Structures are given as C-alpha cells and as structure tokens.
Amino acid sequence: MPMTPTHPLSADRASRAAGGGALPLAGVRVLELGQLIAGPFATKMLGEFGAEILKVEPPGQGDPLRNWRLLHQGTSVWWQVQSRNKKSLSLDLREPEIQALVRRLAGECDVVVENFKPGTLEAWGLGWEDLHALYPRLIMLRVSGYGQTGPYRDRPGFGVVAEAMGGLRHLSGEPGRPPVRVGVSIGDSLSALHGVIGVLLALRVRAQQGVGQMVDVALYESVFNMMESLLPEYAVFGEVRQPAGSSLPGIAPSNAYACQDGYVLVAGNGDSIFRRLMALIGRPDLGDAPDLAHNTGRVARVDEIDAAIGAWAAARTQDEALEALNGARVPAGRIYDIADIATDPHYHARGMILDQPLPDGSPCQVPGIVPKLSATPGRIRAAAPALGQHTDEILASLGVDQATRNDWRARGLI
Structure with a gap:
C-alpha cells in the first residue's frame, strides 16, 4: 500500500x-x-x-x-x-x-x-x-x-x-x-x-x-x-493510404457485397479460402489461375474478383449466401445493428448480454x-x-x- x-x-x-x-x-x-x-x-x-x-x-x-x-x-x-x-x-x-x-x-x-x-x-x-x-x-x-x-x-x-x-x-x-x-x-x-x-x-x-x-x-x-503499417509504408514508399470504403486495402478479397436484402461481409483472402470461395461461386477459372494463387496477384485483379463475388451475392438473400459461405468454410457474416446483437444466440451463450435492472426496477x-x-x-x-x-x-x-x-x-x- x-x-x-x-x-x-x-x-x-x-x-x-x-x-x-x-x-x-x-x-x-x-x-x-x-x-x-x-x-x-x-x-x-x-x-x-x-x-x-x-x-x-x-x-x-x-x-x-x-x-x-x-x-x-x-x-x-x-x-x-x-x-x-x-x-x-x-x-x-x-x-x-x-x-x-x-x-x-x-x-x-x-x-x-x-x-x-x-x-x-x-x-x-x-x-x-x-x-x-x-x-x-x-x-x-x-x-x-x-x-x-x-x-x-x-x-x-x-x-x-x-x-x-x-x-x-x-x-x-x-x-x-x-x-x-x-x-x-x-x-x-x-x-x-x-x-x-x-x-x-x-x-x-x-x-x-x-x-x-x-x-x-x-x-x-x-x-x-492502431494504425497498422501506415508509417513504415510512408517512410519507405512515400505511400499515403487512402479511404477504401468497405474493402480492406492491399488484402483481397475482403469486402461487403450486396445481397437481395442486405450485405454480407466476406473475408476470402487466405490462399486456400480463396480457392474454396471461387469454387463456391462457380468461378474455378479464378480459383485455379496461377497469378491469383497468392495475395499480391489478387490485389492486382481485385476489381475483377469483387465483381465476380458481387454478382454471386446479388442473386441470393443474406441467409442463402451465409449458409453457402459457412458451408464452404469461408469467413463471412452479416453487418449487425444493435437489434441483431441483442437477439443473437452466440452473444447470449457467451454472456455478452446481461440483465441489469435500472434503479426503479425497469428491465x-x-x-x-x-x-x-x-x-x-x-x-x-x-x-x-x-x-x-x-x-x-x-x-x-x-x-x-x-x-x-x-x-x-x-x-x-x-
């Protein structure tokens, strides 16, 4: 003390x-x-x-x-x-x-x-x-x-x-x-x-x-x-990272894609994950392309890859897309608002939603x-x-x- x-x-x-x-x-x-x-x-x-x-x-x-x-x-x-x-x-x-x-x-x-x-x-x-x-x-x-x-x-x-x-x-x-x-x-x-x-x-x-x-x-x-590689990228390359919306710059594919009733976030940037994702969306030509086997090549063709995933997602509902992506072991999820969080079973199972009455007893x-x-x-x-x-x-x-x-x-x- x-x-x-x-x-x-x-x-x-x-x-x-x-x-x-x-x-x-x-x-x-x-x-x-x-x-x-x-x-x-x-x-x-x-x-x-x-x-x-x-x-x-x-x-x-x-x-x-x-x-x-x-x-x-x-x-x-x-x-x-x-x-x-x-x-x-x-x-x-x-x-x-x-x-x-x-x-x-x-x-x-x-x-x-x-x-x-x-x-x-x-x-x-x-x-x-x-x-x-x-x-x-x-x-x-x-x-x-x-x-x-x-x-x-x-x-x-x-x-x-x-x-x-x-x-x-x-x-x-x-x-x-x-x-x-x-x-x-x-x-x-x-x-x-x-x-x-x-x-x-x-x-x-x-x-x-x-x-x-x-x-x-x-x-x-x-x-x-928390700013990751911003400073060394600038110090070595003179690179000033810019806003990229929902995508993850320099990592591909990782973006939000529009379904018929909302968006799904897909993180398909691991090499083997990318191949599974391309097989799932019916684009084995991209999955098997030698220049797309690793992240560097995928970043160079990210617009083409995003367009292919976007076309696949647009033909499905969120639930349909997520069921398929989870089945193919591709990391994906919906974008939650607080109503989604409050009713999600995983949040409850992990003890992340706790009941705490207000001082007057209101729930x-x-x-x-x-x-x-x-x-x-x-x-x-x-x-x-x-x-x-x-x-x-x-x-x-x-x-x-x-x-x-x-x-x-x-x-x-x-």
Whole structure:
C-alpha cells in the first residue's frame, strides 16, 4: 500500500486483500478523478476484475455522462454500464479543504486515475509530483488529448480530435467523399484500454520493486498505435493510404457485397479460402489461375474478383449466401445493428448480454465483461451508484466526523 494504514478504510482494504478472493484485482483501491469516457472506462474495466473504485463527482451535477444520450428518469442508461462496480463521492475539487481531503484519500489508494487537461491537478496540489512525494508506491494514470509533455500539451483535446490527428478519420469513409466519424467515441475507449494495460504493468513493477509510477496516455497516440503499417509504408514508399470504403486495402478479397436484402461481409483472402470461395461461386477459372494463387496477384485483379463475388451475392438473400459461405468454410457474416446483437444466440451463450435492472426496477440489458478469464472471470458486483451515494461512508472511514460533513454539505463542498 502507498502508506502505513492509519484509517479504518486502509485496514479494511488490507483485510480484503489478505483474504484473497476470486477476482484478480481484489484488494486494489482506485481513486477516479476523471469524467465522461476515457478515465471512467478504464476504471470500469478495473472494477469488473475486482478493484474497488472510488469515483469523485462534482456536487449537484455529477459526471456529465449522467446526462448523455438517452435518459431514463433523468439519468443516462449509459451510466449503468460505465459506472457499475463504483462508489460515488460527491466532492468539490476546487475547494482547498476538499483538495486536502483528496490528498489523504489518495494515500489510501493504489491507483489514481484522471483525465483532466494537463496542469489542472497541479493547480489543486494533486499532481503527480505532489502525490508521488507523499506516497511513493502510488500509481497514477493520466489520460489527456496530447499527453503530459510536448508542444500541444496545453491544447484541449477530445476523442474526435484524437481520431483525426491519429490518422483514423482520414481512412474512414468512401473514396472521394468527406471523412466520417467511426460511430462511437473510439479514441476515448482505445485510450482507456491503453491506460488499463499501463496500470497493470505498473502494478507488476510495484510488486517487484516497491515503487509506483505515472502512466501517461495521450488520446491521439492510442489511436495512432492502431494504425497498422501506415508509417513504415510512408517512410519507405512515400505511400499515403487512402479511404477504401468497405474493402480492406492491399488484402483481397475482403469486402461487403450486396445481397437481395442486405450485405454480407466476406473475408476470402487466405490462399486456400480463396480457392474454396471461387469454387463456391462457380468461378474455378479464378480459383485455379496461377497469378491469383497468392495475395499480391489478387490485389492486382481485385476489381475483377469483387465483381465476380458481387454478382454471386446479388442473386441470393443474406441467409442463402451465409449458409453457402459457412458451408464452404469461408469467413463471412452479416453487418449487425444493435437489434441483431441483442437477439443473437452466440452473444447470449457467451454472456455478452446481461440483465441489469435500472434503479426503479425497469428491465435493462448491458454488455458483458471482456476479456474472459477461465479461473477468475470478471463480474458485475454492484449497479452504478446514485450521485454521492457513498460520500458519508468513505469520509467517515477517513475519520471525518458528522459535524464536519454537515458543515461541508451546507456549504456545497460535498
């Protein structure tokens, strides 16, 4: 732990950790100072595998995500996914008294997660240097648009900007048309995943060496890390990859093909798979052509190959095409919307559609937990909290008496 336990909260954490438990992060306490997606998605994953998440929200309004997208009785249903397994403390971080309290609370935690603009926590005396000096074993995950260093450090950064700067937006869409958004806040979520990896690595190092460290995650770098061969292709060949619609550039055939009632996605780019696919669609001439035996030759004739597969698909319904493709052992699938996902038997069999009633008992379904560990799988241990639901519990554990809590509450600090 970052410091010798001096509060019941610390002793309780030590007791839980000593007791083991089925979840791999049992006994790890995380202080979440972030909001919206990038920081909170990281803590969501840590919480699903046993970490105790103490989420700090502003009094009165809470995390803005509570009001994003579709609301049920005033609260976003997204909140039920992003904040499960968390405890909510409603604290005004702008107030010196609360900043001092949070410094104490950080000493009771293993990890602090934040996604404010760089410099914000420093202004409150809660930056990395401040906390690391007090608690050398503490780990801090910092997620920001451009990272904690560099000439763009102080620019405001959101996921959509990171997706553009990281190279993803340029590749999204149809050739010759304006670039399009992927459809979800993928820049934030990718950053959260990189953050989780960083925290787990830092916990491993701390177990070996006894010291914590800062994990610096930039949104644009998390996107750029997914950009495959873009940079070496440009460095070696001067090649700037362009949008390719539904096809997979440089890999053939891999595309979406129109059937009579929708599209099927076909990935026939393996050499033996290609031969089976051509036999299935009645084009053994293409399957047996020497110059199409390998991907390089197929890329050179991709338009011809796509036209042949497209003509075959156009004469069939989705179900007919998929039955034939699966029978020929050619990777293929339909393009799902959420209605398809919610009713798909494979999703249900894998535990990816879970029932999670809303606070008033209304039925709701939420995504399951990924990845799936065979011996210590993650789980939902608690529903998403009401704003400030655990403020008194945590502050009392820190030794803050009722009179002080009442005073802070009357002044709007909690």
